[in-house]
Amino acid sequence: DGGITQSPKYLFRKEGQNVTLSCEQNLNHDAMYWYRQDPGQGLRLIYYSQIVNDFQKGDIAEGYSVSREKKESFPLTVTSAQKNPTAFYLCASSSQGRTGANVLTFGAGSRLTVL
Amino acid sequence: GIQVEQSPPDLILQEGANSTLRCNFSDSVNNLQWFHQNPWGQLINLFYIPSGTKQNGRLSATTVATERYSLLYISSSQTTDSGVYFCAPGANFNKFYFGSGTKLNVKP
Numbered sequence: 736d737g738g739i740t741q742s743p744k745y746l747f748r749k750e751g752q753n754v755t756l757s758c759e760q761n762l763n764h765d766a767m768y769w770y771r772q773d774p775g776q777g778l779r780l781i782y783y784s785q786i787v788n789d790f791q792k793g794d795i796a797e798g799y800s801v802s803r804e805k806k807e808s809f810p811l812t813v814t815s816a817q818k819n820p821t822a823f824y825l826c827a828s829s830s831q832g833r834t835g836a837n838v839l840t841f842g843a844g845s846r847l848t849v850l
Numbered sequence: 851g852i853q854v855e856q857s858p859p860d861l862i863l864q865e866g867a868n869s870t871l872r873c874n875f876s877d878s879v880n881n882l883q884w885f886h887q888n889p890w891g892q893l894i895n896l897f898y899i900p901s902g903t904k905q906n907g908r909l910s911a912t913t914v915a916t917e918r919y920s921l922l923y924i925s926s927s928q929t930t931d932s933g934v935y936f937c938a939p940g941a942n943f944n945k946f947y948f949g950s951g952t953k954l955n956v957k958p
Contacts, residue, residue, distance in 0.1 A: 770948075772891075777854070777936060777948035793945075794851065823891060837881055839938070839946065841893040 737762045739842035741826050746847050748813075748820070756811045756845045758826035767809035768827040768839070771795060778825060784809055813847060821849045852877045852939055854949035862955045863927050871922040871952045873937035881940035882913050884922050887951070888933045896922070896935075927956045 739760045748754045760767065766785050770778040780793030784803040798817025803809055809828075813820045826842045853876035863869055875882075884896040897904050897911040899920065904911055908927075913920040920937055934953050940946040 775950070777950045778938075779948070780945065783945070825891075825893065827893075837940070838895055838898045839883060839885075840895065841885075844891045846891075 739826055739828055739840060741824075741842035741845050743845060744843065746845060748847065748849050750849055751815045753812055753814050754820075754847065756813070756824055756826075756847070758809045758811065758842060759807055760809075760826075760828045760840075760842075761807065762828055762830065762840060763806075764828035764830040764840070765806070766829045766837075767803065768829075769793075769799070769801065769809070769811045770825045770827065772823040772825060772844075781811065781824075820847055822847060851945070852879065852941060852947040854937065854939060854947050856935075856937060856949035856952050858952060859950065860953050860955075862957065865927060865929060865956055865958050867927050867956075868923070868925045869927060869954070871924070871935055871954075873920045873922070873939070873949060875918050875920075875937075875939045875947075877918070877941060879915060879918075879939040879941050881946070882915075882920055883938045883940075883946070884911055884920070885936045885938065886931075886933050887936065893936070924954075927954075929956045929958055932956045 742757045768783040769781040782801040784790035800812045824845045827839045855874045885893045901915045910923045934951040936951045938946040
C-alpha cells in the first residue's frame with residue numbers, strides 16, 4: 736500500500752540531545768513537509784521541500800534541520816537549540832494531480848517528549 | 851501568512867444530529883482542504899475544495915473564495931465522526947495554513 740511512514744512513533748530525549756525523526760513515502764510525491772502540533776493547537780509548518788536537494792524554511796524553522804537527498808525521504812533533526820521541542824510531529828507529502836489539485840497526505844506522526 | 855479562524859472551537863452532538871463547521875481566512879487562496887484528525891492523531895483529507903461545493907456521503911463542503919470562508923456540513927452524525935476538524939487554506943503551491951480546529955464529540 737502507498738503511504739507515508741514515520742518513525743519512531745514515540746521518542747523520549749534528554750535535554751541537550753539532538754534527535755532525528757524519519758519520514759519515508761512511496762507515493763512518488765515531489766513535495767514533502769514537516770509540521771509541528773502542540774496540544775489543542777493547529778499545525779505549524781517547520782520545513783518543506785519541493786524537489787530533491789532543495790528545501791525551504793517554514794514559519795517555525797529555528798532549532799530544526801532537514802535534508803532531502805532522496806525523493807522518498809525527508810528526515811527532520813530536532814537540535815538542542817530548539818527551546819521547547821516536546822510536541823507531536825507530522826510529516827506530509829503532496830503531488831499536483833491532473834486537475835492541478837495539491838492534496839496533502841499525512842503520516843501517523845511522531846510524539847517527542849523531552850525529559 | 852494567512853490567518854485562519856475556525857468556529858465553533860468545541861461542539862458536542864447527539865448521534866444523528868447535523869452540524870456546520872465554519873472556516874474564515876484572511877486572504878485570497880487557490881487551495882483549501884478539510885481534514886479530520888482522529889483521537890490517535892492521524893489526519894485524513896476529507897475535501898480539496900478551493901471553491902464551489904462537493905459532497906462525499908454524509909459530508910459536504912462549500913467554499914466561497916470571494917468572501918473568504920468555507921463550510922463543512924456533517925449530516926446524521928455518528929460516534930466515529932468524533933475528533934478534530936481542520937481547514938487548511940493555501941495561497942501558493944506549497945504553503946498551507948492550519949486553523950486551531952473544531953473539536954467534535956458525538957455522543958451515542
